[in-house]
Amino acid sequence: MLQFIYFVIQAIQPILVPVCFVSAWAIVALIVWSLYSAVRDSVATSQKLHQIPCTNCQFFTGDYRLKCTVQPTIANTEAAITCMDYQAKTNPLLY
Known part of the structure; x- marks a missing residue:
């Protein structure tokens, strides 16, 4: 063997x-x-997430309980990229 x-x-x-x-x-x-x-x-995911305009929106509160006063369900998500209610902050120093 x-x-x-x-x-x-x-x-x-x-x-x-x-x-x-x-x-x-x-x-x-x-x-x-x-x-x-x-x-x-x-990198692809990061580039897509950087397109979310919520932090520069007039209706964005920054509060974790209510992030957006107009569209709270889609705030800071990929669905917010095409948000029709987006309005840029007129004076970003006031917020």
Whole structure:
């Protein structure tokens, strides 16, 4: 039995090194691709969230209980990007 295992190991050994080399680099490539995808998605989400105009709106209160007096359900969400009730602050120093 041990002679058979020794024979199998000797037969597989020339193939084992290249297979391990390729699989190790494949794992590294998958990790790099995963990190790249995570960064790309987070940048896209960040750019989309920076389009929300609520903080510059006249009706934005800044209070966590009532963020917006006109549209409180969509305040500070992606739905507020196309808010029809948006009015820019006339004097941002007063708020």
